[in-house]
Amino acid sequence: MLRFLAGLLPLLAVAETHTVLPAAFRHTFSAAHPVIARIRPGDTVVTKALDAGGQDERGARAAEPSNPLTGPFYIEGAEPGDAVAVRIDRLRMNRNWGWSSFRLLLTALTNDSVEGVYSDRYKPDLLRKGRANLVPWDIDLERGMLRLREPISARLKLEFPARLMLGCLGVAAPGEFAPTSAISGPYGGNLDYNEIAEGVTVIFPVYHPGALLYLGDGHALQADGEPLGTGIETSMDVTFTVQLRKKAAPAGPRLETSDYLISVGSQPEFASSLDRALQMATTDMWRWLVRDYQLEPWAAHLLIGLEGRYRVVTVAGSMALKIPRRWLPQAR
Secondary structure, eight states, X not given: OHHHHHHHHHHHOOOOEEEOXXXXXXXXXXXXXXXXXXXXXXXXXXXXXXXXXXXOTTSOBOSOSSOOEEEEEEETTOOTTOEEEEEEEEEEXXXXXXXXXXXXXXXXXXXXXXXXXXXXXOOTTSSSTTOXXXXXXXXXXXXXXXXXXXXXXXXXXXXXXXXXXXXXEEEOOSTTOOOBTTOEETTEEEOOOTTOOTTOEEEXXXXXXXXXXXXXXXXXXXXXXXXXXXXXXXXXXXXXXXXXXXXXXXSSXXXXXXXXXXXXXXXXXXXXXXXXXXXXXXXXXXXXXXXXHOOOHHHHHHHHHHHOEEEESBTTSOEEEEEEGGGOOOOO
8 A cells, every 4th residue: 555655646746836047057968967957747947048149137148158058957757768848838038138140141042142242240249259240139128029229221120029939948869969059959959940939838759867958049039940040149037847748759859839730850950951851840740640649641641731831940950840730630
């Protein structure tokens, strides 16, 4: 009887909320970094993310660029072969300015246009010592609006509503691989996908005990594909909740929104062409529909072929495939 009751204790544990303010930040999705907090499935974490340049909510340099990570968080009970589901409960900008790069990535343009494109040098050391290609954005926290401070266009009012997202989210990569926070892969990483926003659940395969979750790189706004190579970069307050799905590891990152299932073909930029990322996303979605929704393989093919919606996640990097939930049967 005592053994039976002891087995029930993890199931009866009350979910907790942990406030975690890290003293140090990391730059790799590695299993070797010291854990900053241990959390149970169902627990919620309140924490902070620096901007991609390592500056905090006061504008102080708290870490070196680029994309310093908050983590790792150890998720009790997570084992290789499992999946962790990270729900982003709340994202909030916590300072009144951000920055972006000044020019589109040349890889987003045709070769014949590159030679005549304007220089990406704007003002040396304007926002970060040693950088001349960054421009400042003012953030109206009350209105949730973003306005380019300089330069000023004579033709266009560069002012937009904020759409907050996390650029970096993922778990420790397999084995001893310690990829930097500049790239992405099946473990997540620097995904730079603008659907990773408040209210969304992001699912990752587990490669190490505890999964070892990291986050960072808040963007106030970013287009599909991150064609600037940045979004509007700023620091953020982040609240998330974790769940554990036993023996359910996907091939790579997945997202669940109120309206869509999304598979991400996640790979480092320039590792392969976007058609490879499209194939990865399509194959994972097909398997997801067959395994979790019990669609016949041919029915999954037809659903993808007629209602699938592809999105460029990063230029020369990753692709996503979205399936509207309204066409799905109830998962079993």
